[in-house]
Amino acid sequence: MFLEVKGLCQRYGDSEILKDINLDVKRGEVFVVIGPTGSGKTTLLRLIGLLDKPASGRIYFGGQEVTDSERSRLEIRRTIAVVFQKPAVFNTSVYDNVAYGLRIRKEKGASLRNKVTNALETVGLSGYENRIARSLSGGEVQRVALARAMVIEPELLLLDEPTANLDPVSASNIEKLISQVIQKLDTTVIMSTHDMFQGQRLADRMGVIMAGKMLQTGDPREVFNLPRGREIAEFVGMENILGGVIASNEEGMVTVDIEGNVIEGISNLVPSEEVYACIRPEEITLARARDSTSARNTFPAEVTRIVLFGPLARVEMDCGFPLVALITKRSAEEMELQTGTRIYASFKATGVHIITQ
């Protein structure tokens, strides 16, 4: 295993920032830590980057435990590069900023020049060599930071919310650049983000961190579709989280009683267990009439609100319990949906993800 983290805890004063974090990352893997702001992502990355020391717990690189000795920490740190959420640039030229890590490592001459030039080219900043780094825009500074990190060819690249401080256009450009850099470097990457979708686009594997605890790790699909708890479900965009009780279970086909309404789903949980039935809004289809369908769940509903954004429409309904569906704007127009319109909402039993309360 390239990186192992065992029982990592961190606290500042009385508050516990990280609680018993355990993590394995394979060589060459892109591991994305997702979680809301303030969940401990930055703290975790700072510990892995050996910028801070943990309150307790151990970190292993290539099976070797990281000790307190400054010399060995420096040696490991030299194989790691970090890009911070709000990168600082040295008050020098762009070229000198990118060359910094190499000069620290006593590199000079033509090889240094070539590496810096290549890195600047990769991030699209050729011709910026002599610009004063402080005069650059946020997106450009982020590019400098990426170039500065990749130029040292790190074995581990840590990216702490690299797009969180940028406008949407710059953010999407930087994200594209990051995926290029990841491919080019072919190195191990640990990245944090609060953007679930960004995580899904970049990750080989991801971990969900909330309130300092790593609640779930797995491949992005799994985390996205099979969240292990209510908090994770909310975070990954399961907008419909309905509290209820398992009424029956016949060979894995369960019915959940939600305030008198019955939803069918797939689960191995036993009757009388208190659960949440989670349904992604995009899994719900709407119809004007009750058609015959393979979907196990169909409810008559009244539209309470429609919110348009881009090509999509978010339809909020009341079917005895609140339900949110995500359909295309075109469908909403063709169905002439309005507040108060009576419709039928359907979703498949396999689209219902059942978790215990």
Next chain:
Amino acid sequence: MLEITATTLAISGSSTFLAALIFVPLGCLIHFHDFRGKRLLVAIIQTFYSLPTVFVGLLIFMAFSREGPLGISGILFTPQVMVIGQVFLIAPIVTGLTISALSGVRPEIKDTAVSLGASTFQTIRTILIEARYATLTAVLVGFGRAISEVGLAIMVGGNISGYTRVLSTAIALETTQGNIGLPLALGMILISLALGVSVLVNRLQQR
């Protein structure tokens, strides 16, 4: 007039140079070390920014007068003792403003250096380089104070014509003798020197 200006620049230049040599590193030492009473020390240093020049003059005079502990050196009323006095006078400003300059470097700079593989020594060097303009400002402000003070220069220098007479003491003397033209001209020179320093400081601070 030229001679007085040259003496002034030589004395204040030497004292500023010496003060920079000693007190910029001292400021670094204080900034990069955590110890008990650090904040108190910095507060005391800042209080001494406006140390009365005549008070420093008195202390230096006492130290170097014939009965004083350093009287044996026999350098009272020489340019050398003026330089020593000015070094003490501007020491708090140079030290204190160096500390401010280093504190002005954002903590992210340290993180960035460390995260790119800098050792402790390399990190300190990086922070110093980041603070280079502000540190130079500290030295220039010290020079400005050294060149314009009069109390110390008269008390320990003696205002000896062609030897320890500097712009500020010459102005004081000529004015009391009822001359107006010469001190005004000397004043102009002094002001343009001060102005030059101030323009330089301003330019550096914009970097």
